[in-house]
Amino acid sequence: MPRVILGVCGGIAAYKSVELLRLLTQSGHDVHVVPTANALRFVGKPTFEALSGNPVGTSLWDGAGAVTHVAEGIGADLVVIAPTTADFLARVTHGIASDLLSNILLTATAPVVLAPAMHTQMWEHPATRTNVDVLRKRGYIVLDPDTGPLTGADIGRGRLPSPTQIADCVEAQFNANTGALLGKHVVISAGGTQEEWDPVRFIGNRSSGKQGVALARAALAAGAKVTLVAGHMDIDPPAGVETIHALSGEQMHKALVAVLDEQPDFVIMAAAVADFRPTTTSANKIKKALGTQNLELEQTTDILADLCGRRTPGVGPIMIGFAAETTANINELVSLAQGKLTSKGADLIIANNVNHGAIFGSEETEIHMVEDENFIGPIKGSKLDVAHAVVHRLSAMLKGVDFTAPSGT
Numbered sequence: 377m378p379r380v381i382l383g384v385c386g387g388i389a390a391y392k393s394v395e396l397l398r399l400l401t402q403s404g405h406d407v408h409v410v411p412t413a414n415a416l417r418f419v420g421k422p423t424f425e426a427l428s429g430n431p432v433g434t435s436l437w438d439g440a441g442a443v444t445h446v447a448e449g450i451g452a453d454l455v456v457i458a459p460t461t462a463d464f465l466a467r468v469t470h471g472i473a474s475d476l477l478s479n480i481l482l483t484a485t486a487p488v489v490l491a492p493a494m495h496t497q498m499w500e501h502p503a504t505r506t507n508v509d510v511l512r513k514r515g516y517i518v519l520d521p522d523t524g525p526l527t528g529a530d531i532g533r534g535r536l537p538s539p540t541q542i543a544d545c546v547e548a549q550f551n552a553n554t555g556a557l558l559g560k561h562v563v564i565s566a567g568g569t570q571e572e573w574d575p576v577r578f579i580g581n582r583s584s585g586k587q588g589v590a591l592a593r594a595a596l597a598a599g600a601k602v603t604l605v606a607g608h609m610d611i612d613p614p615a616g617v618e619t620i621h622a623l624s625g626e627q628m629h630k631a632l633v634a635v636l637d638e639q640p641d642f643v644i645m646a647a648a649v650a651d652f653r654p655t656t657t658s659a660n661k662i663k664k665a666l667g668t669q670n671l672e673l674e675q676t677t678d679i680l681a682d683l684c685g686r687r688t689p690g691v692g693p694i695m696i697g698f699a700a701e702t703t704a705n706i707n708e709l710v711s712l713a714q715g716k717l718t719s720k721g722a723d724l725i726i727a728n729n730v731n732h733g734a735i736f737g738s739e740e741t742e743i744h745m746v747e748d749e750n751f752i753g754p755i756k757g758s759k760l761d762v763a764h765a766v767v768h769r770l771s772a773m774l775k776g777v778d779f780t781a782p783s784g785t
């Protein structure tokens with residue numbers, strides 16, 4: 377039974393958390409309510425205890441021997457905080473651990489859903505905007521408040537979304553993959569590499585790291601241990617993954633070869649690795665006065681092909697690559713991906729069309745999964761939706777299940 381922490385902050389919308397609690401328990405979740413001290417001014421502890429069937433923790437000093445905040449945070453499959461006040465958003469952004477709920481958030485590695493509710497002016501204040509941006513970048517799901525009547529006579533954006541909407545968002549985090557990769561180790565490379573030319577210049581690419589991070593989140597949600605080998609990324613790695621930074625292709629290659637010793641179950645090469653790097657790197661800045669420069673490039677190691685070649689036949693890891701192609705023609709896309717599958721010796725290739733910079737940096741994507749002569753797709757949606765579909769296929773590969781369309785796409 378998934379264990380959900382329902383945090384409740386001290387805002388007038390706290391009364392709606394009771395309805396949310398009902399919906400979550402009806403869906404079969406084991407809900408542990410953690411109200412802040414101010415939330416208890418709006419709703420009484422017995423209400424939460426009666427409806428959740430669990431004792432309600434309110435203080436860091438209850439059951440200190442059991443180190444409740446650590447146990448609750450680590451043991452949670454999901455944390456949802458509804459309502460989240462402006463004050464709580466600010467505290468979470470800065471890692472301030474001043475009560476039981478904020479301590480739990482610092483130890484939780486599960487998905488976190490925040491449902492803010494406050495007056496329009498507070499929601500629109502630059503401080504709150506910045507806090508929301510930082511938290512979203514950190515991988516938290518921050519719902520936008522609804523527009524409508526607020527506590528007083530005012531009307532505007534700031535209402536808590538309906539308990540049904542929040543419950544739907546929680547359910548979307550639990551999917552067919554829950555527990556599917558329990559005890560498995562997934563290594564994911566993400567982001568773009570940077571190949572140095574001189575101390576200030578490099579050859580880079582448009583990769584944002586978003587797809588790799590989405591895969592990391594989906595694998596974590598499926599119960600896997602995740603190692604992220606990160607090149608340059610526009611977003612932070614999610615909480616709960618081990619991150620190894622590797623900026624150049626060579627560094628990424630070294631890091632991945634080293635991590636193979638840990639005998640992971642899967643390696644997913646989501647990184648955009650440079651195919652070429654400057655033949656020579658200047659120790660000093662190349663001065664403008666030198667005039668026209670000819671930059672000679674040499675080929676880099678194909679990391680995916682090299683890692684596949686290092687495998688003992690029949691022994692893991694299962695190797696997954698991407699194919700970034702510039703064609704919208706599906707037959708051509710699949711055929712190029714099949715070529716990469718064979719030339720690199722991988723088990724699965726995820727193909728996408730990156731024509732005109734599409735996909736890079738965007739929130740949405742569209743992929744085809746290619747294995748042997750078969751392919752499935754298009755699978756469209758947010759990068760996280762697509763990542764869940766990939767993880768679904770990974771767990772099926774472990775069981776030797778035929779290559780059929782993953783559910784929920």
Ligand code: CTP
Binds near residue numbers: 651700
């Ligand atoms: N890849 C790699 N090492 C490289 C280049 C690419 O491991 N030096 C991996 C990528 O991470 C991806 C897969 O190989 O998983 C395919 O990358 P892609 O850029 O689509 O193709 P390339 O192999 O670079 O071939 P081409 O540029 O001809 O399309």
